[in-house]
Amino acid sequence: MATVAQEKGAGIQLLTGSEVMANIVRLADVDVITAYPIRPYDTVMQYVSRFIANGEFDADYIPAESEHGQFEIVKHASACGARVFTGSSGVGWLYAMEPLAVTAGLRLPMVALVGCRALDDPGAFGTEHNDAMLVRDLGWLITFPDNAQEVVELGLLAYRVAEDPKVFLPCAIAMDGAFLTHSQATVKLPTQEQVNTFLPAYDRGDLLLHPDNPVTIAPQANEDWLMEVRRQSSEAAKRAYTVLKDAHKDFCRIFGENTNPFLDEYMTEDADVVLCGLGTLSLPVKVAIREMRKEGKKVGLVRLKWFRPFPTEELRASLSRFKAVGVVDRDYSFGSPFHGGILFNEVKAALYGSPKQPLMKGFVCGLGGREVLLENVKHMADQMFAIAKSGKADNQVEWIGVRG
Amino acid sequence: MSVISFEIVYRGIYQKTLANKISRTLVLAAVKEGKQGISFGRYSDSPERNGIPAKLFGYIADNSEELQAVAAKYEPKQVDVSICVDDTLCKGVESWAWYGLQPINAVTKPGGTLIVTSNQKTAALVKHIHRRDTPYKIAIVPGGASMAGLWVYKNDGTDARCLGAALKAEPGICSMASLEQAIRENIGGDAHVEAARASFEDTRPDEIKPGEGNTEVPFTFQLLKWTEMREGVVIDGVGGHNDYRDMDGGYQPGRNEYFKKWSTRTMRPVVAFDKCTKCTLCWIACPDTVFDVTPDGYFDANMEACCGCGVCEAICPVADCITMVNEVIFEDRDSQYLMWKKDAKNYQGYVTEKRKAGKVEHRFPITGLAAAFSGVGLDGGHNQANAKAKSVKDFK
Numbered sequence: 001m002a003t004v005a006q007e008k009g010a011g012i013q014l015l016t017g018s019e020v021m022a023n024i025v026r027l028a029d030v031d032v033i034t035a036y037p038i039r040p041y042d043t044v045m046q047y048v049s050r051f052i053a054n055g056e057f058d059a060d061y062i063p064a065e066s067e068h069g070q071f072e073i074v075k076h077a078s079a080c081g082a083r084v085f086t087g088s089s090g091v092g093w094l095y096a097m098e099p100l101a102v103t104a105g106l107r108l109p110m111v112a113l114v115g116c117r118a119l120d121d122p123g124a125f126g127t128e129h130n131d132a133m134l135v136r137d138l139g140w141l142i143t144f145p146d147n148a149q150e151v152v153e154l155g156l157l158a159y160r161v162a163e164d165p166k167v168f169l170p171c172a173i174a175m176d177g178a179f180l181t182h183s184q185a186t187v188k189l190p191t192q193e194q195v196n197t198f199l200p201a202y203d204r205g206d207l208l209l210h211p212d213n214p215v216t217i218a219p220q221a222n223e224d225w226l227m228e229v230r231r232q233s234s235e236a237a238k239r240a241y242t243v244l245k246d247a248h249k250d251f252c253r254i255f256g257e258n259t260n261p262f263l264d265e266y267m268t269e270d271a272d273v274v275l276c277g278l279g280t281l282s283l284p285v286k287v288a289i290r291e292m293r294k295e296g297k298k299v300g301l302v303r304l305k306w307f308r309p310f311p312t313e314e315l316r317a318s319l320s321r322f323k324a325v326g327v328v329d330r331d332y333s334f335g336s337p338f339h340g341g342i343l344f345n346e347v348k349a350a351l352y353g354s355p356k357q358p359l360m361k362g363f364v365c366g367l368g369g370r371e372v373l374l375e376n377v378k379h380m381a382d383q384m385f386a387i388a389k390s391g392k393a394d395n396q397v398e399w400i401g402v403r404g
Numbered sequence: 405m406s407v408i409s410f411e412i413v414y415r416g417i418y419q420k421t422l423a424n425k426i427s428r429t430l431v432l433a434a435v436k437e438g439k440q441g442i443s444f445g446r447y448s449d450s451p452e453r454n455g456i457p458a459k460l461f462g463y464i465a466d467n468s469e470e471l472q473a474v475a476a477k478y479e480p481k482q483v484d485v486s487i488c489v490d491d492t493l494c495k496g497v498e499s500w501a502w503y504g505l506q507p508i509n510a511v512t513k514p515g516g517t518l519i520v521t522s523n524q525k526t527a528a529l530v531k532h533i534h535r536r537d538t539p540y541k542i543a544i545v546p547g548g549a550s551m552a553g554l555w556v557y558k559n560d561g562t563d564a565r566c567l568g569a570a571l572k573a574e575p576g577i578c579s580m581a582s583l584e585q586a587i588r589e590n591i592g593g594d595a596h597v598e599a600a601r602a603s604f605e606d607t608r609p610d611e612i613k614p615g616e617g618n619t620e621v622p623f624t625f626q627l628l629k630w631t632e633m634r635e636g637v638v639i640d641g642v643g644g645h646n647d648y649r650d651m652d653g654g655y656q657p658g659r660n661e662y663f664k665k666w667s668t669r670t671m672r673p674v675v676a677f678d679k680c681t682k683c684t685l686c687w688i689a690c691p692d693t694v695f696d697v698t699p700d701g702y703f704d705a706n707m708e709a710c711c712g713c714g715v716c717e718a719i720c721p722v723a724d725c726i727t728m729v730n731e732v733i734f735e736d737r738d739s740q741y742l743m744w745k746k747d748a749k750n751y752q753g754y755v756t757e758k759r760k761a762g763k764v765e766h767r768f769p770i771t772g773l774a775a776a777f778s779g780v781g782l783d784g785g786h787n788q789a790n791a792k793a794k795s796v797k798d799f800k
Contacts, residue, residue: 014428014435122637284477287473288476371478373477374477403629404632
């Protein structure tokens with residue numbers, strides 16, 4: 001645990017999302033860090049390595065030979081009881097897909113920053129959520145901060161929940177490339193003392209890989225064993241929900257915050273329709289909502305802070321209050337039911353069988369870093385008002401802001 | 405509602421940290437007075453490859469709601485202050501993503517100020533800058549382009565001087581006292597503060613009238629609809645031409661007419677054809693296939709395509725045959741070969757004059773980037789010529 005004397009960095013600063021994450025890594029006193037360059041995530045390593053070089057932070061910092069090696073190294077370090085940090089973006093993250101799968105399978109609480117970036121090809125740098133979403137079925141926790149300040153909350157919760165012995169699952173902090181990784185905003189960093197109070201040391205207990213605790217990890221297994229292992233992971237993923245809820249209470253108490261653990265609701269109290277989405281989308285949506293409210297349009301936003309654990313109950317309770325819900329995906333899922341995005345299909349699945357279901361429509365927008373304009377948001381909201389009025393929603397998923 | 409917007413146009417990699425320092429300090433100075441600010445790296449179309457024109461922009465607002473309202477629009481359509489930290493960017497900015505050539509004053513609002521670091525005078529720069537139908541101002545921060553390496557920057561006071569000029573151009577940003585404090589906290593000490601103050605006092609923006617400037621129409625690119633694009637991320641090739649311009653013989657490679665890349669250039673090769681031995685090395689070594697082959701077997705660096713890397717100069721075995729010269733002193737992109745063919749003697753004078761006026765010294769062979777790493781800058785180390793601080797050491 002870092003000493004409280006390390007107070008440099010407390011107070012208001014102008015920081016990018018990546019820089020905030022680097023500060024969280026420093027404040028969490030991470031032991032082992034591995035890096036391999038790919039933008040936009042790599043900015044976090046720029047700041048982490050600077051902290052180390054300046055003597056402000058002590059950690060093993062290992063530049064790996066590829067993403068595959070990068071994630072393997074921290075996976076092993078995590079098994080040996082080290083608190084770890086790593087990250088990647090786009091196809092770099094995919095190159096690590098084997099260690100990504102086994103890390104979750106082995107229940108190792110790796111924390112990784114995914115600087116969300118379009119998957120090649122064509123090579124592009126802008127944000128798209130498909131890279132982070134690709135681990136959604138494997139046991140990874142996934143959180144989508146919407147601004148630099150929120151990285152403090154979600155970054156600290158990532159370590160707290162992932163390393164909870166009831167969970168022991170890896171966590172991806174999915175940060176919108178450029179919009180969050182590269183834009184500087186004013187942020188209040190927590191103090192070392194607060195972080196120390198919030199974040200207990202990572203204790204792997206009798207699962208620790210250590211000469212004093214002789215264990216074998218990851219033997220070859222067959223059909224007699226595997227399904228039981230999967231069932232354990234499923235239970236851990238279920239428990240993550242409760243652990244997160246409790247940890248969030250602690251966060252609010254220690255850091256003097258008053259946020260909702262799972263959902264960020266904006267102007268929903270009297271809303272007829274809402275838009276629902278992830279990450280930095282909230283900025284244009286909130287601003288557009290303020291403008292539409294002036295025209296008397298009762299529209300709101302429900303943003304998911306966590307995609308895994310998926311806040312099923314909260315969403316059912318929240319969204320049933322509205323006449324119509326437009327789900328905005330910054331991702332795609334080609335050939336899926338009604339060709340909707342990943343979030344749309346998951347939200348619909350969550351609400352199926354709910355006693356009161358809103359009318360729903362899916363939108364795909366902002367792919368590859370395309371800006372989501374205020375007029376785009378207004379158009380989507382207007383679509384939802386029309387659906388609410390007619391009482392009917394078709395199953396057409398609409399692409400927003402595409403030329404043609 | 406009171407929002408101030410600004411942009412910083414810079415050379416990818418070489419000036420990344422410099423631009424970041426300017427942007428960050430500007431916002432933090434305003435934050436000291438209770439304002440809100442945000443600074444974006446417009447990275448989605450500027451992958452910060454070496455020398456590629458890149459942009460940072462930011463907003464300063466009275467409160468967070470005002471800030472969100474403008475930040476939600478992302479890139480400003482108009483800014484109060486444009487800061488251009490390399491005067492060769494005055495010729496226009498072609499971003500990485502096929503948008504055509506954007507004039508450096510494209511988003512400077514009517515009556516707004518374009519600040520340029522340059523050893524040139526306003527009158528010389530205006531010849532490069534595309535004309536427009538609204539007035540604006542140009543303020544020169546004397547000095548060359550301060551170029552550095554990947555994650556480093558030359559601590560030569562350029563940032564402080566740009567900040568002083570920015571405050572002069574837009575006094576609503578903050579008080580000088582707040583700027584000084586922000587400079588101390590984010591850049592450096594007395595020398596930087598002094599440089600900012602001196603720059604504030606010395607900055608005298610020149611009025612540019614509507615219609616004044618470069619009459620060339622910047623090339624544009626029409627973005628295709630999804631229904632018009634070829635499937636499978638396939639792009640049709642462009643064939644070469646088995647002749648040179650309108651002459652018989654020779655060869656010109658096919659080139660992308662929508663993505664020319666020449667705005668990446670901070671220096672250009674000037675070829676003394678009288679000395680050329682037709683050894684072909686420049687033609688072979690050029691990473692961008694810039695050399696057109698002339699009917700009589702010479703190699704003519706095409707100024708519509710050259711990125712100015714300097715490989716040709718480095719590989720040329722003949723002394724003083726190819727010389728890299730500061731791009732800002734040229735007002736054309738004409739064929740040097742045709743100039744030479746027309747009047748060899750006159751062309752020799754041209755070569756001598758250009759070499760004298762802007763030969764770029766102190767570069768590593770091959771990369772042509774020594775200026776960026778040797779600490780002298782592309783202007784040969786004259787950045788401090790007009791700064792009040794006495795030497796670069798004062799800024800450390």
